[in-house]
Structure formats: structure tokens, C-alpha cells
Amino acid sequence: MxxxxxxxxxxxxxxSSITIEAQCxxxxxxxxxxxxQQxxxxxxxxxxYLMVxxxxxIGVIGFAIYRSRKKTK
Known part of the structure; x- marks a missing residue:
């Protein structure tokens, strides 16, 4: 199940992703x-702006994981 x-x-x-690509x-x-042009x-x-x-x-989460693993060692 x-x-x-x-x-x-x-x-x-x-x-659903096929429809989204068509709109772009x-x-x-x-x-x-x-x-x-404006x-x-x-x-x-x-x-x-939305892509940033x-x-x-991902960078903040990666840094938090890196820092937490470094503290435990």
C-alpha cells in the first residue's frame, strides 16, 4: 500500500512538471x-531573484551540518 x-x-x-515547463x-x-525591454x-x-x-x-543547511559535525569531533 x-x-x-x-x-x-x-x-x-x-x-505536473511538464505543464510548468510549458508555461516558462x-x-x-x-x-x-x-x-x-524594461x-x-x-x-x-x-x-x-527566485533562483537565489x-x-x-542549501548552503545554509550544508554549513549547519558541517558545523554540527565539526563540534562533535
Missing amino acids: YRKLIIIISLLFLL AMCRAVLESSEN TARGVNNGIM FPYLL
């Missing part, structure tokens, strides 16, 4: 066709 649940949830995640491609196409620059800055936080989170 538990294995079936994991398989179903994994399939749902895989199927559509946003890019709309911004490339528009004349307003809007395109703003969206690009927003994407870069997962890397910062």
Missing part, C-alpha cells in the same frame, strides 16, 4: 516578442 502511494505521488509530480517557455516567447529585464531579474533562495537554503 505504501509503495503504491509513493508511485502515484511520483507520477503526479512528473506529470510561453512567458519567454511573449517577452521576446514585446517591444518593451518588462523583459524586470521578469529576468525576478527569475534570478534555493541555493542559499
Whole structure:
């Protein structure tokens, strides 16, 4: 039962990611066709801003694990 649940949830995640990628491609196409470069620059800055936080989170967690392991030794 538990294995079936994991398989179903994994399939749902895989199927939903296809839709998300399509939306990003559509946003890019709309911004490339528009004349307003300020809007395109703003969206690009927003994407870069959103990409920073997962890397910062991984870095902070990695540093916390490193520091806790160093204290125990």
C-alpha cells in the first residue's frame, strides 16, 4: 500500500512538471516578442531573484551540518 502511494505521488509530480515547463517557455516567447525591454529585464531579474533562495537554503543547511559535525569531533 505504501509503495503504491509513493508511485502515484511520483507520477503526479512528473506529470505536473511538464505543464510548468510549458508555461516558462510561453512567458519567454511573449517577452521576446514585446517591444518593451524594461518588462523583459524586470521578469529576468525576478527569475534570478527566485533562483537565489534555493541555493542559499542549501548552503545554509550544508554549513549547519558541517558545523554540527565539526563540534562533535
